[in-house]
Amino acid sequence: MKLTRKLVLAKAKASDLESVKKLNCWGCNLTDISIFSQMPSIEVLTLSVNNISSLSPLAGCLSLSELYLRRNMIPALSELCHLRPLTRLRVLWLAENPCCGTDPSRYRLTVLRCLPRLQKLDNQVVTEDEIALALEEGDEVSTPTSSIHNQLPNNGLPDAESENDPLNYNMEETNKIREELGMKPLSRDKFSSLSSPSTMEKQTVKKTHILDAVLLLLRDLDEEELHVVRTATQNRLQTYTLDSEDGQRSSAQKTAEIQH
Numbered sequence: 001m002k003l004t005r006k007l008v009l010a011k012a013k014a015s016d017l018e019s020v021k022k023l024n025c026w027g028c029n030l031t032d033i034s035i036f037s038q039m040p041s042i043e044v045l046t047l048s049v050n051n052i053s054s055l056s057p058l059a060g061c062l063s064l065s066e067l068y069l070r071r072n073m074i075p076a077l078s079e080l081c082h083l084r085p086l087t088r089l090r091v092l093w094l095a096e097n098p099c100c101g102t103d104p105s106r107y108r109l110t111v112l113r114c115l116p117r118l119q120k121l122d123n124q125v126v127t128e129d130e131i132a133l134a135l136e137e138g139d140e141v142s143t144p145t146s147s148i149h150n151q152l153p154n155n156g157l158p159d160a161e162s163e164n165d166p167l168n169y170n171m172e173e174t175n176k177i178r179e180e181l182g183m184k185p186l187s188r189d190k191f192s193s194l195s196s197p198s199t200m201e202k203q204t205v206k207k208t209h210i211l212d213a214v215l216l217l218l219r220d221l222d223e224e225e226l227h228v229v230r231t232a233t234q235n236r237l238q239t240y241t242l243d244s245e246d247g248q249r250s251s252a253q254k255t256a257e258i259q260h
Helices: 005-012 034-038 077-083 104-114 128-137 145-150 171-180 199-218 223-259
Strands: 022-024 044-046 066-068 091-093
Touching: 005 022, 005 034, 077 104, 104 128, 128 223
Parallel strands: 022 044, 044 066, 066 091
Antiparallel strands: none
16 A cells, blocks of 8 residues: 555645654555655654565655654665664664564664664663674675665666765765865875776775765764764774784794794
8 A cells, every 4th residue: 555645644634744743654554655755854653564665765754763663574674774864763663574583682783783873772772882782793784785776877787886885985075075074185196096996905995985984974973972982982992902912912922932
C-alpha cells in the first residue's frame, strides 16, 4: 500500500504536508513511503508494523528526531545509510526487522557506528561507552546496492574511481575543506598522479581526506557529542600505546638475547 498525500493529511489533521510535524502510521500495511520526500519538516514518525523495505525516502527529512520502524521488512543495515544525513535523529526503534540478524550485540554496535548521535535505540538508552565501543568494533555499513545503481552513469557502469565515493574529492573540493580548517592548500602537482595512482597512493589520499573530513565535522558537534569523540579517541590511543609498548619489549628482548 502506498502512503498518499490524502492519507497523511487525514491522519495528521493538517492542510498541507509542510506543516506536518508528527505522524502515526502504525499498522497500515504500507510498502511505499515515497511521500516523505515531500515532508522535510516531519519530526516524529511512527511507521511500526508495516511492510517497508527501503528508507531512501527519509533521507531528506532533516528535522526528524524520532523514528519508529519496528516490525517492518528492512532487509539490511545498509539501509541506515539513508539516515546518516539526519543529524537531529536521537531515537530509533528498528527491532524485529530482517536486518537485525541473529547477533543482537553485533547488530547494536553496527547501528550505533552508523548513527553515533542516537540517544536511544530499540527503547534502550545509548551510553557514551557504548558509542565508543561501536566506533571501534561495529561493522561499517555501506551504501545499498540499489542506491549505487541509481547513481551510476547512463551506461550503467561505474567509473574507475566512483564519483559517489565520499573520499574521492577533486582538488578544488579538497582545498576548500583545508582552507576552512586553516590548513595550507595542496598544489596541483600533488594531484597530477591521481589519474592512475598506485594502491599506496590511493590509501594515502583517502587517509588525508578522512582526517580533513573528521576535523571539519567536529565543528558541528555539541558538547555531549564531543565527549563521545574524546572517549573513542582515548580508547583508540590506548590501543596504539599498548601495541607500541609490546613492540618495544619485543625489541629489547631480542637485543638482550643477541648480547648473551
